[in-house]
Amino acid sequence: MSGPMLLPGVTGLNGSGQQTTLGVMGGGQLGRMFVQAAQAMGYFTVVLDPDVISPAGLVSHYHIKTDYLDEQGLVQLMQRCAAVTTEFENVPAPALRTLGAVRPTAPGADAVAVAQDRIQEKAHLARSGVPVAPYAVIETRAQLDGVPDNLLPGILKTARLGYDGKGQVRCSNRAELVAAWDALKGVPCVLEQMLPLAAECSVIVARGWDGACVNFAPQLNLHRAGILAVTEAYDGNMPQALSEHAIAASKKIAEELGYVGVLCVEFFVLAEGSPEAIALGGLVVNEMAPRPHNSGHYTLDACDVSQFELQVRTLAGLPLTQPRQHSPAVMLNLLGDLWVDGATPAWHKVLALPGVHLHLYGKLKASKGRKMGHLTVTAVTPEVARSTALQAATLLGIAAF
Ligand code: ATP
Ligand code: MG
Numbered sequence: 001m002s003g004p005m006l007l008p009g010v011t012g013l014n015g016s017g018q019q020t021t022l023g024v025m026g027g028g029q030l031g032r033m034f035v036q037a038a039q040a041m042g043y044f045t046v047v048l049d050p051d052v053i054s055p056a057g058l059v060s061h062y063h064i065k066t067d068y069l070d071e072q073g074l075v076q077l078m079q080r081c082a083a084v085t086t087e088f089e090n091v092p093a094p095a096l097r098t099l100g101a102v103r104p105t106a107p108g109a110d111a112v113a114v115a116q117d118r119i120q121e122k123a124h125l126a127r128s129g130v131p132v133a134p135y136a137v138i139e140t141r142a143q144l145d146g147v148p149d150n151l152l153p154g155i156l157k158t159a160r161l162g163y164d165g166k167g168q169v170r171c172s173n174r175a176e177l178v179a180a181w182d183a184l185k186g187v188p189c190v191l192e193q194m195l196p197l198a199a200e201c202s203v204i205v206a207r208g209w210d211g212a213c214v215n216f217a218p219q220l221n222l223h224r225a226g227i228l229a230v231t232e233a234y235d236g237n238m239p240q241a242l243s244e245h246a247i248a249a250s251k252k253i254a255e256e257l258g259y260v261g262v263l264c265v266e267f268f269v270l271a272e273g274s275p276e277a278i279a280l281g282g283l284v285v286n287e288m289a290p291r292p293h294n295s296g297h298y299t300l301d302a303c304d305v306s307q308f309e310l311q312v313r314t315l316a317g318l319p320l321t322q323p324r325q326h327s328p329a330v331m332l333n334l335l336g337d338l339w340v341d342g343a344t345p346a347w348h349k350v351l352a353l354p355g356v357h358l359h360l361y362g363k364l365k366a367s368k369g370r371k372m373g374h375l376t377v378t379a380v381t382p383e384v385a386r387s388t389a390l391q392a393a394t395l396l397g398i399a400a401f
Pocket of ligand 2: 287
């Protein structure tokens with residue numbers, strides 16, 4: 001089913017005393033922040049996630065604890081809610097297709113299916129006319145043997161189910177490539193040329209059922225070991241021309257997909273003057289996420305409308321207004337590494353710094369690399385936001401940036 005939608009609006013009351021309920025597939029931290037935004041606007045929420053103590057399930061009105069493809073679970077979800085969204089891209093597309101046949105579902109199964117598979121994703125990006133890293137599809141031994149020399153050194157990435165750098169192997173030569181594909185058990189992959197990165201950024205757009213599209217300004221992202229570590233969001237974080245280019249490309253990608261919901265597009269900024277930058281034009285799309293994104297968490301504290309409120313608005317067919325960022329912001333991810341030696345992070349000291357907003361996701365167990373929460377620092381100027389964030393990082397034992 002597709003829009004325009006007829007949901008009753010921000011009070012969540014349909015006039016007969018029954019609360020309108022919004023559903024989300026997936027119970028992670030993104031689902032939790034969606035649920036919190038929906039509840040703030042008066043909606044009831046229902047989460048479907050097999051994990052009995054999922055971050056979103058813990059704060060939602062209803063929690064259906066079944067597998068994503070469980071028929072009974074999907075029926076319960078459909079009965080409970082007026083519309084459904086998703087919070088992680090590996091929700092099985094067939095489940096979204098089932099839901100989409102009877103309830104407005106945003107993003108839709110087709111868009112999610114594209115984002116779930118790097119091979120389809122790259123083909124879509126190429127169709128949208130945006131540059132991507134030179135790559136080859138590897139599904140057979142013959143394709144592996146036939147990769148052109150210019151793709152090495154490169155990164156072999158599984159076509160499906162990768163996240164936070166998992167399912168990726170860097171290869172400097174053909175011998176390493178063969179070993180890497182074997183190590184990945186010969187699943188379908190893409191080999192991407194290793195590009196000289198000057199920086200990474202992302203753009204978050206929200207597109208409604210009527211095609212209206214709004215966006216946040218590009219965020220500058222620092223990854224460590226394949227995981228987002230720091231996001232810097234303020235005027236001047238990247239050259240104006242690149243910023244405009246990234247926004248235009250992101251909107252084009254959303255439009256070409258007929259996308260409804262919040263979409264994040266991740267970009268590589270190539271080292272100026274490098275042969276790759278000359279050949280590809282300075283900015284290439286890395287990948288897209290069909291949902292709010294870790295790099296957009298600062299919008300909760302630094303913008304008049306957050307990415308999660310936009311997810312609620314797109315889903316419920318409410319008006320979209322162009323978000324305005326009122327404070328420069330720096331976001332630090334809080335990974336399980338901060339807890340693993342048993343110590344509690346120095347929250348008292350960190351919260352004594354001005355403009356610090358602590359978000360923890362209610363995860364009961366910390367492990368290395370697990371996203372436990374984030375911290376956003378807002379300030380009047382980018383310089384102050386950065387220096388306060390650096391102080392917080394030092395207090396927490398996070399490396400300087
Ligand atoms: P995510 O958690 O963002 O979904 P992922 O596991 O899908 O991560 P990618 O975004 O593909 O992984 O890659 C992770 C990081 O590895 C990138 O942010 C970038 O720092 C680096 N990287 C990936 N591809 C390339 C490339 N072609 N050239 C240089 N660096 C790259
Ligand atoms: Mg990525």
